Amino acid sequence: MLSKISFFNRGIFIQSIRNVGWIAIIYFLGLLFALPIHILMMYIDENWFSYYHSKHLFAVSSGIQFLLMFIIPILLAVFLFRYMQVKLSADYIHSLPLKRESLFHQHVFVGASIIIVPVVAIAIIIALLQPAFSIDLFSMKQIIEWTLWTIIIDLFFYFGTVFVGMFTGMSVLQGIFAYILFLFPAGMIVLFTLNLKYFLYGFAYDYYLSQKLENLVPFIRVTQLISRPFQPLEISIYIVLIVVFYGVSIWLYKKRHIETATDAIAFRSLQPVFKYGFTFCVMLVGGLYFGEMQGDIRWTIFGYIFASLIGYFIAEMILEKTWRVFARWKGYVGYSLVIIAIGLLLKADITGYEKRIPSLADIERAYFGDSIYYFENNEEGISPFFYQKENIENIYLFHQQLIKDRPKVSFQNDDRDLRNVVIGYDLKNGKRIVRSYTVPVEPYKNFYAAIVESKEYKQNYYPLLRVHRFDDILQVSISSSGKMIQLRDRKQIDSFLTTVQQELENETFESLIDARGYQWGDIEVLWADNKRMNIPWKKSYDRLDEWLKENHLLDKARMTANDVRYTLVIENKEKKPVYEWQKEMIVQEGSGWKITDKEQIEQCLRASSWEENADYIVAFFYENGSIDIQAFRNDQIPPFILEHFR
Amino acid sequence: MIQVENVSKRFSDMEAVKGVTFTVPKGSIYGLLGSNGAGKTTLLKMIAGIYRQDSGTIFIDGEPIFENVKRKERTLFLPDALYFFPHTTVQQMADFYKSIYPTWSDERFHKLKELFPIDVNKKIQRMSKGMQRQVAFWLTLSALPDVLILDEPLDGLDAVMRQKVKNLLFQDVAEREMTVLISSHNLREVEDLCDRIGILHQGTLILEKELDDLKTDIHKIQVAFKGPIPDLFLQNMDILYKEQRGSVLLCIVRGKEEKITKHIQAHNPILFDLLPLTLEEIFIYEMGDKGYAIENIIL
Numbered sequence: 042m043l044s045k046i047s048f049f050n051r052g053i054f055i056q057s058i059r060n061v062g063w064i065a066i067i068y069f070l071g072l073l074f075a076l077p078i079h080i081l082m083m084y085i086d087e088n089w090f091s092y093y094h095s096k097h098l099f100a101v102s103s104g105i106q107f108l109l110m111f112i113i114p115i116l117l118a119v120f121l122f123r124y125m126q127v128k129l130s131a132d133y134i135h136s137l138p139l140k141r142e143s144l145f146h147q148h149v150f151v152g153a154s155i156i157i158v159p160v161v162a163i164a165i166i167i168a169l170l171q172p173a174f175s176i177d178l179f180s181m182k183q184i185i186e187w188t189l190w191t192i193i194i195d196l197f198f199y200f201g202t203v204f205v206g207m208f209t210g211m212s213v214l215q216g217i218f219a220y221i222l223f224l225f226p227a228g229m230i231v232l233f234t235l236n237l238k239y240f241l242y243g244f245a246y247d248y249y250l251s252q253k254l255e256n257l258v259p260f261i262r263v264t265q266l267i268s269r270p271f272q273p274l275e276i277s278i279y280i281v282l283i284v285v286f287y288g289v290s291i292w293l294y295k296k297r298h299i300e301t302a303t304d305a306i307a308f309r310s311l312q313p314v315f316k317y318g319f320t321f322c323v324m325l326v327g328g329l330y331f332g333e334m335q336g337d338i339r340w341t342i343f344g345y346i347f348a349s350l351i352g353y354f355i356a357e358m359i360l361e362k363t364w365r366v367f368a369r370w371k372g373y374v375g376y377s378l379v380i381i382a383i384g385l386l387l388k389a390d391i392t393g394y395e396k397r398i399p400s401l402a403d404i405e406r407a408y409f410g411d412s413i414y415y416f417e418n419n420e421e422g423i424s425p426f427f428y429q430k431e432n433i434e435n436i437y438l439f440h441q442q443l444i445k446d447r448p449k450v451s452f453q454n455d456d457r458d459l460r461n462v463v464i465g466y467d468l469k470n471g472k473r474i475v476r477s478y479t480v481p482v483e484p485y486k487n488f489y490a491a492i493v494e495s496k497e498y499k500q501n502y503y504p505l506l507r508v509h510r511f512d513d514i515l516q517v518s519i520s521s522s523g524k525m526i527q528l529r530d531r532k533q534i535d536s537f538l539t540t541v542q543q544e545l546e547n548e549t550f551e552s553l554i555d556a557r558g559y560q561w562g563d564i565e566v567l568w569a570d571n572k573r574m575n576i577p578w579k580k581s582y583d584r585l586d587e588w589l590k591e592n593h594l595l596d597k598a599r600m601t602a603n604d605v606r607y608t609l610v611i612e613n614k615e616k617k618p619v620y621e622w623q624k625e626m627i628v629q630e631g632s633g634w635k636i637t638d639k640e641q642i643e644q645c646l647r648a649s650s651w652e653e654n655a656d657y658i659v660a661f662f663y664e665n666g667s668i669d670i671q672a673f674r675n676d677q678i679p680p681f682i683l684e685h686f687r
Numbered sequence: 688m689i690q691v692e693n694v695s696k697r698f699s700d701m702e703a704v705k706g707v708t709f710t711v712p713k714g715s716i717y718g719l720l721g722s723n724g725a726g727k728t729t730l731l732k733m734i735a736g737i738y739r740q741d742s743g744t745i746f747i748d749g750e751p752i753f754e755n756v757k758r759k760e761r762t763l764f765l766p767d768a769l770y771f772f773p774h775t776t777v778q779q780m781a782d783f784y785k786s787i788y789p790t791w792s793d794e795r796f797h798k799l800k801e802l803f804p805i806d807v808n809k810k811i812q813r814m815s816k817g818m819q820r821q822v823a824f825w826l827t828l829s830a831l832p833d834v835l836i837l838d839e840p841l842d843g844l845d846a847v848m849r850q851k852v853k854n855l856l857f858q859d860v861a862e863r864e865m866t867v868l869i870s871s872h873n874l875r876e877v878e879d880l881c882d883r884i885g886i887l888h889q890g891t892l893i894l895e896k897e898l899d900d901l902k903t904d905i906h907k908i909q910v911a912f913k914g915p916i917p918d919l920f921l922q923n924m925d926i927l928y929k930e931q932r933g934s935v936l937l938c939i940v941r942g943k944e945e946k947i948t949k950h951i952q953a954h955n956p957i958l959f960d961l962l963p964l965t966l967e968e969i970f971i972y973e974m975g976d977k978g979y980a981i982e983n984i985i986l
Contacts, residue, residue, distance in 0.1 A: 052786030056772055133770035135737045137787055138759035299737050300698065309699065 050139060050147060057151040061120050064113060069159035071109045075102035077166045080178070098167070098179050098187040100267045106191075107264055114156060114195045115219050118202035119212050121152045126212045131302040145294050149203065149287070156195045164188040190271060194263055197279050198223070200286035207293035208311065210304035214359075227257040232325040239332055239341055240387040242395045242447055245463065245477035247413045305359045316356040317376055323352025324380070349376070396444055398437070399466055399474060407433045408465035408475075409492055416465045416475065425501055426467070432495050439488040440464050443478050450479045458482050460554070482554065490550035502553075503545045505566065505576055511535050513569045519578065519589075521562030521599040522669075537588060538566070544582045552581040559650045561599045580647055600663065602643040609633040609660040610645070610682055618653045619672040627660045627670060634685055644679045657682060688713045689734060689834060689868060694743030696729055703729040705890040706743070711883070713748075714864035716856070718881035720874055726890040727870040728767065731838050734868065735764035747834055760789055761833040765840055769823050777807040777822055781829070788830040796829040802851060816843045824852055828859065835859075837869045841876055853880055878966045886974070893977060898966070904941055905969045910951060911935045911958035920954045927972040939964070939972040 079102050083089040093101060124130045134144065164184050171178065179187075202219040209215050231254070234246040255261040256275075293308075301307040306315050327348020332341035353373045357366035390396070406426040408416045415425035427433055443462070450459060458481050465475040482489065492498055500506045517528040517537060528534050541564065552559075559580045566574040578585065589595040596603060611633045627633065636642055642661075649659050655672030662668055673682070689711040696704040704726045711717040721727045732738045734745055736752040736759050745751065747758045771780060785791045800807070803821045805814070811822055820843050827835065835856075841849050857880075859865040871877045877884075878898070886894040905927070911934045912920075921929075924947070928939040935958065940947060944961065951959055964972075 050786060052783040056783065059772070059774075129766075129768055129770040132732060132737050132766055136732075136735050136759070136764045136766075138756045139787070140754055140756055298739065300732075 050143070053139065053144070053147050054151065057121065057148055060123075061117055061152065061155055064117050064120065065155040065159055068109060068113045068156070069162060071105060071113075072159060072163040073166075075105040075109070076163055077170055080167070080170065084174070093178065097267055097270070098183055099190075103264070103267055110191065110194055110263060111198070111260060114197075114199035115202045115216060117152050117155055118199050118206060118219070119216050121148050122203060122206045122215070123212050124148075125206070125297075125299075126210055126215065126302050128302045131299050135299045141294050142291065145291050149200075149290075152199060152203075153196060156199060157192055160188055160191050160195070186270075190266065190276070193276060193279050193283070194259070196283050197259065197286075200283045200290070204286040204290045207290050207297060208307055210301045210307045214305055223259050227254050229322075230254065230257070232322065232329065235329050236325050236332075237387075239328065239338065240384065241390070243444070243476035243478055244394075245413060245465075245475040247477065248416070248463075248475045251413060251417060305362065312360055313372075316353070316360060316372065319356040319359075320349050320352040320373075320376060321380075323355070324349035327351070345380075349373075349380070397474065398440060398444065399468055401434060401437055403468045403470070404433055404437070404466045405469045406467045407436045408463065408467075409436050409439075409498070410463050411461045413463050413475070413477065416463065427492075427495075427497050427501075429495070429497050432492060432497050435488070435491040435495070436464060439485070439492065440476070442485070442488060443480065448481055448484065450481065486550065489554070493550050493553050494548075496546065499545060499548070503576065504574055505538070506542060506545055508538075508574075511538050514538070515567045515569050518565045518567070519562070519594075519598045520565070521578065523667075524562075524597060524599055526594055526597045533592070540584050540588045541576060541582075544584050545576070548579075548581070552579055580650075600646065600661070600669075602639040602646065604663050604665070605642045605646070606637075606662050606664050608636040608642050608645050609662065610636065610685075611658045611660070612686055613655055613658045613672070616654055616656075617658075619651060619655060619658060619670065620653075622658055622660075622670050624660075624668050624670070627658070627668070633660075634682075641679070641681060644681075648673055648677045648679050650674055650677070657686075688746075688748055688866060689717075690744075690746040691730075691734065692744045692746075694730070694733060694740045694745060696726075696733060696738065696740050698729075703890055704733070704740075707887070707890070707892050708743075709885055709892060709895060711866055711868055713866050714860055715882045716860060716867040716869060716880055718877040718884045719868065719870040719887060720872070720877070720884060721870070721887035722872055725887045727872075727887055728838055730887065731764065731836050731868065731870055732766075735759075735762065735836050737764070762836065763788075763827045763830055763832040763834070764836045765823055765827055765838065767839040767842065769819050771811045771819070771822075773812065774810055775812075776810055777805060777825070780811065780822070780826055781807070784826050784830055788832075790831045792829055792831050795831060796825070799825050799829060799855075802855070817845065817848070820844055821848060824855070828855055831859075831863065832865065833863075834866045835868070837867065839870060839872070841871070856880065874967055874970060886970070888979065893979065894970075894973060896973075903944070905964055905972065906940055906942075906944065906947060907962040907964050907968070908938050908940060908947065908951065909935055909958065909960040909962070910938075910956040912954070912956055917954050920951075923950060927976045939968075 076098070083093075099106060124134050135141070164187065167179065168181065168184050198219070201222055202215065205218040205222050206215040209218060231250060234244075234249045238244045238246045255265070262275075297307055306312045324345050325348075327344040328341050329344070330348075331344030332338075334340070350373065353376065354366055357369055357372075358364060361369075406428050408425055409427065410416065410425060427436060439462075459479055460482055462478045462480045463475070464478075465473065467473055511531075511534055514534055515529075517534050519526050519528070528537055561578045561580055564576045564578050566576070568574075586595065589598050595601060609627060609630075611627065611630050636645065645659055646661070649661075649671035650673070652672040652674040654675075656675055657673045657678060658670065659673060660668055660670045673679070691707055691709050694704060694707050695702065707726075707730060709717075719727055719730070729738065733740045734747070734752065736745075736755065739753055745753070747755075747762055750758050752758050752762065772783070775783075781796055785793070803825045805818060805822060805825070811819060814822065820840075824840075841852065844852065856865075856867055860867060869877060869880065874884075881898060883895070883897055885892050885896075916936060924938070925941040926938050927941060930937045948961065
């Protein structure tokens with residue numbers, strides 16, 4: 042039977058088995074320890090059993106399993122095709138009366154069986170072990186699934202490595218290129234999108250990056266198998282890729298010159314592709330590194346030049362296999378000219394990307410937020426879109442203004458004034474336009490306020506505003522540091538939540554965008570069906586304070602002046618951040634002003650926050666002995682303090 | 688029979704073989720001479736079907752050799768740097784050859800064992816260079832090739848073994864009409880072996896000769912005349928080299944012996960000697976005639 046297969050040759054078969062058979066043994070032993078032996082060792086542990094009972098076979102010693110998966114097939118392909126990469130053996134093997142096709146098939150099939158045999162053997166052992174356990178640990182379907190998926194992933198890595206092996210004449214590079222190949226699609230997308238934002242003002246890079254990028258990295262996708270099984274489409278893609286790798290490999294092998302063993306790139310025509318491709322990738326990495334670290338276009342350009350030079354000469358060194366490549370600078374000049382031309386074209390915005398804005402009439406709905414997340418992920422309870430004409434118009438106007446102004450942003454500025462603005466439109470023709478900007482808040486306050494103070498925004502932002510009946514609510518908890526009250530009385534709940542809603546509806550822009558802890562605590566609403574909703578309890582919510590006072594709950598809900606024995610205000614001359622102030626430093630600080638007046642203490646409580654760069658530090662000494670150190674934002678300092686320190 | 692026609696091969700930074708044409712008839716031994724880097728190995732690897740030529744054709748027994756299993760089964764190549772599978776013994780390699788070459792003869796293998804005093808169960812890579820080369824010859828000749836291509840085959844063999852191998856080659860050529868192509872950088876090493884010699888220099892075949900022709904066609908003469916050398920004397924001779932020591936003229940000339948003798952006698956020299964030339968001398972003068980200094984090319 043075997044002799045009928047034209048490519049089979051006993052001698053070559055024995056040689057390949059001798060060459061790579063040990064890999065099958067290692068793989069088998071590795072899996073044996075990772076799975077059957079591990080399962081047996083855990084047999085006595087009931088907790089372990091009940092835990093893994095609900096899990097996939099991939100979850101058992103997953104670290105070892107995945108490590109083997111990421112190493113064995115690549116190692117195998119490198120060793121198997123090493124005969125091509127060493128001059129002596131390449132010459133020898135190809136002097137034998139065997140067609141390359143049959144050499145290739147023979148090696149490839151030996152390799153494939155070295156993967157398949159151990160996996161199948163382990164699957165059989167696990168299946169045979171099953172009856173020995175008191176409970177059904179893994180179903181037959183799971184074992185088969187595990188076997189198939191493991192083999193397919195292994196073969197994918199294996200054929201990928203065989204494929205890159207055809208392009209290079211060095212085993213080391215074959216291994217390195219293999220790992221690069223598997224990271225290449227995701228890596229390129231990240232590099233391109235992140236670099237494009239330096240060229241296109243408003244480019245919403247995170248919109249393109251958030252699109253399930255990890256599915257493109259097999260190393261990441263595979264580790265997710267524990268919780269996220271393969272979809273039929275994914276498996277089909279892997280199989281198609283295996284077939285493509287296989288087909289292209291044999292095609293290339295027939296074209297390959299045997300004398301290219303030990304060359305970095307086996308095909309002359311691909312050498313410039315490698316050289317300039319490598320230069321380009323290193324350039325993007327370098328530009329990105331300096332761009333992100335320094336946030337300055339001059340540093341970005343320095344990164345591009347510096348990294349591309351390094352990349353270019355490294356590529357030359359790899360190709361020429363010598364250090365002395367610095368005389369070959371002409372190619373770099375040509376490369377730079379092309380890159381400068383492309384960069385200028387991008388900067389010139391020839392496609393009109395930066396200025397593109399749809400006409401108002403075409404917009405179906407608009408998105409406005411500080412992150413891309415809700416634009417794509419319509420989480421329950423959050424509808425991030427604006428439908429009302431007036432609001433769409435305000436977003437549109439803001440957008441127009443940004444395109445016109447292009448506000449300069451640098452990290453040297455007080456970056457707390459900077460906010461991300463993501464603007465998106467869903468057009469009536471089904472198209473989407475997304476832009477992302479970094480904007481200083483102060484000059485655009487009016488534009489911001491118009492959008493953020495709208496009823497629609499608040500309804501999107503605060504789910505509580507979309508609740509109109511409070512009948513099903515079980516309780517409302519109001520908590521702040523150390524204190525908590527729970528409202529269960531229906532009438533009380535009704536009146537409290539109505540007050541909260543009024544508070545939210547009337548909230549100003551300043552309070553809305555504040556993220557610096559002007560907050561007493563948190564309000565949690567609990568429904569009968571266990572649904573929960575949380576609303577921040579901000580210090581600006583005066584009506585809420587009023588309500589609590591009227592219901593005699595204020596003292597129970599938060600610290601008030603009655604809880605404070607005295608307050609110490611210290612001038613923060615060194616501008617030390619509030620979190621660096623310790624209790625001992627406060628006590629030792631002689632210049633502090635001790636306040637005991639209850640009215641003034643209350644004012645201090647209401648004005649204090651976690652401001653970092655504050656002129657005054659305030660320490661509250663509570664009756665219960667604890668101390669709280671906070672600060673005043675410079676425009677929120679109570680007048681009597683300024684008076685005192687003047 | 689090996690037919691090489693206008694074959695060229697370029698490597699990335701240089702042209703290794705440029706338009707080489709030559710033929711090795713069936714049952715003859717062809718010596719390819721040239722210095723290191725002349726392109727010999729590249730040419731041989733193309734003829735063995737390992738490298739693909741950029742242009743030109745290579746036929747072995749009437750068929751192109753490249754990727755031709757039938758022809759490669761009968762064509763064996765012995766490279767200058769030998770390769771054996773890692774950790775194999777002679778016996779294991781023999782089994783491998785047997786599975787690869789249909790003409791493999793166990794009988795021949797056992798017969799040759801007497802000639803090569805080597806333990807078949809010894810690992811080849813542990814052997815000395817000379818022994819490895821013996822193993823290579825042993826295996827190759829046991830496969831009974833029609834065409835044998837040898838790249839610097841005698842390097843590393845002692846004088847006794849050299850002669851043994853040469854005898855084996857002669858035997859196969861005589862008995863089975865094996866065709867042999869052999870390369871060397873040393874003329875003396877192959878002059879007693881080859882029927883025909885080609886000299887490769889910088890990728891081009893600059894000279895090709897039947898050895899018998901060479902030996903009969905070139906002569907060294909010494910003449911002296913009473914007076915000055917007659918003008919007509921030099922004009923009608925094909926002189927490769929001439930040198931005057933006092934009144935004695937020393938020349939290397941090309942031509943048939945009788946004709947030269949007759950011509951010289953006609954001028955009544957007082958001294959006339961016609962001496963035989965070694966093959967090496969012949970090459971020195973032939974190539975000097977073509978403008979090459981032989982030291983740069985072979986020896």
